[in-house]
Amino acid sequence: MNKQIEAIIFDLDGVITDTAEFHYLAWKKLGEDLGIPFDREFNETLKGVSRTDSLERILELGDRQNDFSEAEKDELATKKNAHYVELIRNISEKDLLPGIESFLIQIKRADIKIAMASASKNALMVANALGITSYFDHIVDAATVVNSKPDPEVFLKAANAVSANPENCIGVEDAAAGVDAINAANMFSVAIGDSTILSHANVVLSSTEELELNRIIDKYFAS
Numbered sequence: 070m071n072k073q074i075e076a077i078i079f080d081l082d083g084v085i086t087d088t089a090e091f092h093y094l095a096w097k098k099l100g101e102d103l104g105i106p107f108d109r110e111f112n113e114t115l116k117g118v119s120r121t122d123s124l125e126r127i128l129e130l131g132d133r134q135n136d137f138s139e140a141e142k143d144e145l146a147t148k149k150n151a152h153y154v155e156l157i158r159n160i161s162e163k164d165l166l167p168g169i170e171s172f173l174i175q176i177k178r179a180d181i182k183i184a185m186a187s188a189s190k191n192a193l194m195v196a197n198a199l200g201i202t203s204y205f206d207h208i209v210d211a212a213t214v215v216n217s218k219p220d221p222e223v224f225l226k227a228a229n230a231v232s233a234n235p236e237n238c239i240g241v242e243d244a245a246a247g248v249d250a251i252n253a254a255n256m257f258s259v260a261i262g263d264s265t266i267l268s269h270a271n272v273v274l275s276s277t278e279e280l281e282l283n284r285i286i287d288k289y290f291a292s
């Protein structure tokens with residue numbers, strides 16, 4: 070098959086904006102309320118993972134997974150979300166991570182499709198608050214995704230929605246589970262963050278400032 074780039078598919082939290090930090094703070098508060106404190110290292114295992122699966126992992130950490138009914142777990146997840154929504158109340162264009170908007174403009178000019186594959190049910194609201202929705206040809210509705218990253222489902226849904234062949238897609242992620250999902254979707258993975266955690270990506274950049282379309286294209290064709 071002809072190698073070409075049809076779409077670039079973005080994770081949201083921790084890639085486009087630093088909401089990964091707010092997810093961490095909101096889960097940390099819930100964990101402390103439950104007597105299950107945890108650190109940033111454990112938080113790495115929550116990145117990219119859905120709300121319900123994240124709660125399960127925290128309860129397992131405290132060996133409390135059997136202490137709550139499904140209804141009580143729903144209440145806990147709702148409580149975390151209320152705290153998260155409060156933390157992101159004032160986000161706006163100023164909270165776009167450096168280099169993101171210019172990267173989106175470069176992709177648009179190159180006539181490559183842009184999609185979002187976030188596990189967050191708040192993704193559309195956050196994208197609207199950041200003023201970037203119009204750049205996206207498709208934003209996957211997390212409520213329709215059955216399997217959490219590292220399953221490739223959300224990336225495959227995004228590719229399908231913009232009629233792109235997964236092998237001709239590039240995924241951008243900040244989470245280890247997200248990189249696994251991109252790789253499992255048979256896409257080219259670009260990771261932003263710590264290269265010791267994200268070494269399984271095709272390309273690791275230390276910051277969004279380094280996102281530059283020509284550079285990514287060169288790496289993709291060299292792979």
Ligand SMILES: O=P(O)(O)OC[C@H]1O[C@@H](O)[C@H](O)[C@@H](O)[C@@H]1O
Binds near residue numbers: 211
């Ligand atoms: O609770 P939400 O907004 O639906 O988000 C679900 C998940 O969305 C992912 O993007 C985040 O990396 C996770 O930390 C978060 O738990």
Ligand SMILES: [Mg+2]
Binds near residue numbers: 083084089243
């Ligand atoms: Mg992320």
